Amino acid sequence: MWTYCNPVSIHFGVGEFSRIASLIDNRAYAVVTYGDAYFRGLLQQLELTAGSAVFVVDTIAPNPDFVMLDAACGAMTAAARRPEVIVAIGGGSVLDAAKVLATGAMGFDAVREHLESDGASESLPVAAIPLIAVPTTAGTGSEVTSWATVWDTENAQKYSLARNDLYPSHAVVDPELMRSLPLDQTISTGLDALSHALESIWNVNFNPVSANFAVDAAKSVMKNLIPLSKNLDDLTLRSHMAEAAIKAGLAFSNTRTALAHSLSYPVTLHHGVPHGIACSFMLPDVMRSALGASVECDQTLKRVFGENLEAGADRLTEFLTELGVNSDPGSFGVASEEWGNWINAAIDGARGKNFIGHREQVHAVFNQVGSEPG
Ligand SMILES: NC(=O)c1ccc[n+]([C@@H]2O[C@H](COP(=O)([O-])OP(=O)(O)OC[C@H]3O[C@@H](n4cnc5c(N)ncnc54)[C@H](O)[C@@H]3O)[C@@H](O)[C@H]2O)c1
Ligand SMILES: [Fe+2]
Structure with missing residues (x-):
């Protein structure tokens, strides 16, 4: 339903x-x-x-x-x-x-x-x-x-x-x-849209309308953001990204966000990392934590990344790297103990509760010793 x-x-x-x-x-x-x-x-x-x-x-x-x-x-x-x-x-x-x-x-x-x-x-x-x-x-x-x-x-x-x-x-x-938006903000805001799209897929509020918007949005960001970062004045690429951001918005307007956003807030509050980077640098690990948790989530992710979702998560890491975004929290000054605490808090946070993955899998993927499985 x-x-x-x-x-x-x-x-x-x-x-x-x-x-x-x-x-x-x-x-x-x-x-x-x-x-x-x-x-x-x-x-x-x-x-x-x-x-x-x-x-x-x-x-x-x-x-x-x-x-x-x-x-x-x-x-x-x-x-x-x-x-x-x-x-x-x-x-x-x-x-x-x-x-x-x-x-x-x-x-x-x-x-x-x-x-x-x-x-x-x-x-x-x-x-x-x-x-x-x-x-x-x-x-x-x-x-x-x-x-x-x-x-x-x-x-x-x-x-x-x-x-x-x-x-x-x-x-x-x-x-x-949007033509006047500088490179850094073009990248961070574009990645925010990607995060909204993916977060609406690995979400307990998953629905097929949001899923269609999310698939379109995620594919478009992965296709257009790197070319746009090399040609900020290109109005066609700006239009594709503007449309992708709306579609991602339409997707998560009915699901809200999930674990990546829950993890992002302390990164922004304590280390001043712009929202779009803070909610996207860990997307590959959040994706790996979601795999296998729900058939409809896996099927929807395959529409974005192809049949091999582990390879898709690797591709996501490469995509972020090419945009200059390091997937390691340490690169933003986050200490490993701090990160471990935030992962536990993020799973239990309002947005974290929207995430379909299991706590054990999150800890296994993020390589953290966490609290008791819940
Ligand atoms: N309400 C929601 O659904 C929702 C969703 C995601 C994020 N957010 C929030 O949105 C905020 C981030 O917004 P944002 O990422 O769009 O950035 P922003 O509004 O904070 O702007 C970032 C910078 O870009 C500049 N800028 C914006 N447009 C420009 C343009 N066309 N040309 C030149 N400079 C321009 C601004 O002056 C600013 O310095 C965060 O507070 C975040 O939490 C809200
Ligand atoms: Fe966001």
């Missing part, structure tokens, strides 16, 4: 940015974006066609954290006019920050209370402000998911804000906006 639902209207194509004004449709709108020149230019371009935004937050930095979000929500509650729609123009950090603002009309303390109570507190408004998501990276899939990753950097904690009304009403995906 399975269900699948994704309510986001997707507008895809070069030049689609110019369509946003018609989607705003004369509503009072706010913009959330980064502060640098390229994004200020996009804001100006939008305001030429849609009129002035009632409010702009342009202070977003990678991995939106409590301090930055507190200031942004404060500025929004102090603004003269409440927006009827929020337009988020940027990568996952911008899209996720916009989701927090969409529920932050009563200030950030209410959001914090909700996050720290694991969603139990009813401190947030009944309805979130509608969102138009305009991704400028091809990776997170946040334009088609109903959650935001929120970081409490000071206390080394990661939270997930998850509500059905945080699905953007529209995703406007214009590959032209």
